[in-house]
Amino acid sequence: MKLLITGANGQLGNEMRVVLAQHRDIEAIYTDVDTLDITNLAQLDLFVATEKVSHIVNCAAYTAVDKAEDDEDNASKVNIDAVRNLGIVAKRYGAKIVHVSTDYVFDGKSFKPYDEDASVSPTNVYGRTKLAGEKALFAECKDAIIIRTSWLYSSFGNNFVKTMLRLGRERDELNVIFDQVGTPTYAADLAQIILTIITDKEWVSGIYHFSNEGVCSWYDFTIMIHKLAGIECKVNPIESSAYPVRTPRPHYSVLNKTKIKTTFNFEIPYWVDSLQSCLKILENK
Numbered sequence: 001m002k003l004l005i006t007g008a009n010g011q012l013g014n015e016m017r018v019v020l021a022q023h024r025d026i027e028a029i030y031t032d033v034d035t036l037d038i039t040n041l042a043q044l045d046l047f048v049a050t051e052k053v054s055h056i057v058n059c060a061a062y063t064a065v066d067k068a069e070d071d072e073d074n075a076s077k078v079n080i081d082a083v084r085n086l087g088i089v090a091k092r093y094g095a096k097i098v099h100v101s102t103d104y105v106f107d108g109k110s111f112k113p114y115d116e117d118a119s120v121s122p123t124n125v126y127g128r129t130k131l132a133g134e135k136a137l138f139a140e141c142k143d144a145i146i147i148r149t150s151w152l153y154s155s156f157g158n159n160f161v162k163t164m165l166r167l168g169r170e171r172d173e174l175n176v177i178f179d180q181v182g183t184p185t186y187a188a189d190l191a192q193i194i195l196t197i198i199t200d201k202e203w204v205s206g207i208y209h210f211s212n213e214g215v216c217s218w219y220d221f222t223i224m225i226h227k228l229a230g231i232e233c234k235v236n237p238i239e240s241s242a243y244p245v246r247t248p249r250p251h252y253s254v255l256n257k258t259k260i261k262t263t264f265n266f267e268i269p270y271w272v273d274s275l276q277s278c279l280k281i282l283e284n285k
Contacts (some may be wrong), residue, residue, distance in 0.1 A: 001025070001026050001054050001055060001130065001168050001198070001199075002026065002027045002028075002029070002051065002052060002053050002054045002055070003020070003026060003027065003028040003029065003053070003054070003055045003057060004028075004029050004031065004047075004048065004051070004053045004055070004056045004057070004095075004200070005017075005020075005028055005029065005030045005031065005057050005059060006032070006036065006038055006056070006057070006058050006059060006060040006082075007032060007058065007059035007060030007061065008030035008031055008032050008059065009032040010059055010060070010061075010154065010156075010157060011152055011153070011156050011159060011187045012059040012100060012154070012155040012164035012187045012190055012191060013030065013059040013060075013205045014027075014154065014156035014157070014187075015031070015057065015154055015156065015187040015188045015190070015191035015196065016030075016044075016057060016191045016195075017030060018188065018191070019188070019192055019194075020195070023195070023248045026199075026237070027257075029051060031047075032060070033060070038058075038060060038082040038085055038086060039077045039078065039081050039082045039085065039186075040085075041085045041089075042144055042194065044085050044089055045088075045089050045092070047161075048073065048093055048095065049089075049093060053093065053095050054095055054096065054099075055095060055096045055097070055198050056086055056090055056095050056096070056102070056209070057098045057194055057198070058082075058083065058086055058097065058098070058099045058100060059100060060082065061077060061078060061079060061100065061102075061130070062075040062077075062078040062079050062126070062129070063126070064073060064126075065104070065124065065126045065247050065249075066124045066245060066246040066247050066256045068124070068125040068129070068247075069124065069125050069246055069247055070096040072125050072129070072229075075125055075126065075129045076129050076132075077236070078131035079126075079130050079132070079133045080129055080132045080133045080136055080186050080208045081136075082133075083099060083133035083134075083136055083137050084133075084136035084139075084140055085139075085191070086099070087116075087136065087137040087139070087140030087141035087144060088140045088141075089199075090141045091141040091142075091143075092142075093141055096143070096145075096198065096203055097137070097141060097143075097144045097145070098109050098144075098145045098146075098147065098194055098197060098198065099133070099134070099144060099145070099146050099147070100146075100147050100148075100149060100190075101130050101131075101133070101134055101146050101147065101148045101149075101207075101252065102126075102127065102130045102148055102149065102150070103148060103149070103150035103151075103211075103253040103255060104122055104123075104124070104126055104127035104128055104130060104250065104253075105120045105122050105127055105131040105134070105148065106118065106120060106121065106122070106127075106250060106253065107121040107122070107123050107250065108180075108249070108250020108251045108252050109122070109229055109251070109252070110252050110255055111252065112253050112254075113254040113255055113256035114207070114209065114253075114254065114256060115256040115258070116148075116206070116207045116208065116209055116256075116259055116263055123248065123250075124224070124247045124248070124284055125247075126247070133228075134146050134207070139274060140163070141256075142205065143203070143205045144205055144207065145161070145197060145203075145204075145205055145206065146206070146207045146208070147190070147193070147194070147208050147260070148185060148207065148208070148209050148210070148255065149185045149190055149205075149209075149210050149211055149212050149255075150182050150184075150185055150192065150227065150253050150254075150255055151182050151183060151184040151185055151199070151211065151221075151253070151264055152185045152187055152242065153184060153185070153186060153187065153192070153278065154186065154187035155176075155278050155280065155281040155282050155285065156187070158241050160184075160218070160221065161184075161225055161275070161278065161279075161282075164176075164222045164225045164226070165177070165225060165229055165231070165282070167233075168222075168225070168226045168231040168233040169233075171233060172233060172234060173233065173234040173235075173236065174222065174233055174235050174236065175236045175238045175242070175243070176218050176219045176236070176237065176238065177217065177218045177219060177237075177238060177240050177243055178217045178218070178219035178220075178237035178238065178239070178240070179217065179239050179240055179251060180217060180218055180240060180249055180250065180251050180252075180253075181216070181217050181251070182211070182213060182215070182216075182250070182252070182253035182254055183211040183212055183213070183214060183216070183220060183253075183254055183255065183271055184211070184212055184216070184271045184274070184275065185210065185211040185212055186212060186269070186271075186274035186275065186277065186278055188274070188278070189212060189268065189274055190210060190267055193210055193260065193264065193266055193268075196264050196266055197201070197264060199201040200264060204263050207254035208259055208260040208263070209256055209259065209260060210255070210257055210268070211254075211255050211257065211259075211268075211269050212268060212269055212270065212271035212274050213269065213270045213271060214270050214272070215254050216271065217237075219235065219237040219238075222235050224272055224275060225279075227278055228272075228275060228279050229279055233235075240248065
């Protein structure tokens with residue numbers, strides 16, 4: 001097995017490095033924009049053919065939600081064109097591909113967890129380009145696996161957990177949104193399910209949803225981050241309307257994970273337990 005990991009310098013890409021370091025039997029090539037331009041089909045084709053890649057895990061994405069509104073061309077190149085290219089080379093050379101997508105393909109107006117067959121209705125450029133990327137991938141490679149995830153964080157890179165740790169230590173008081181509800185996803189857990197999928201004896205293509213177990217608001221998330229880290233900071237719950245952003249976020253983005261759990265016999269950790277694991281790593285960094 002020879003893996004190509006794209007977007008290897010991001011949160012998930014770095015967690016894939018950690019997980020795969022424990023598996024000497026799996027050869028992995030880690031690339032990012034500076035070493036492999038996946039928006040360039042000819043370059044990608046040559047790379048996959050030369051390296052004889054058997055599996056592709058696409059961790060690369062344009063994820064700047066607000067910036068994407070003014071930068072749709074670049075968002076489309078990474079979230080649509082590059083994904084299509086990966087599908088083309090996967091089909092051409094018989095490689096298996098896992099692509100990571102997002103809860104932003106939904107409008108957030110539901111009141112029950114979204115399953116994989118729920119109707120999609122993205123409300124911003126980021127969500128629309130990610131959905132278009134899903135469709136482009138399946139158009140080129142029907143054997144692909146797509147994993148939609150939400151509220152991703154890690155001990156690597158910049159994310160909500162690190163921001164709340166920093167602000168909690170810098171300030172006496174914080175205002176955090178309570179009317180947006182979802183589930184955090186520890187990127188290390190996402191990396192683990194990806195490893196489980198690519199090493200499973202049976203390849204079951206399609207769309208899957210993955211996050212940690214449980215439900216919380218950004219306010220609840222912050223309270224728990226501070227509690228586990230021993231930070232004393234007053235956190236006030238506020239409505240989304242009190243914290244204006246360029247691009248409105250989904251009010252509800254809980255994902256139903258039944259399909260991925262039953263298909264791959266995978267037990268997903270509770271979000272607080274995974275948060276605690278991440279914080280322990282950050283303490284020792």
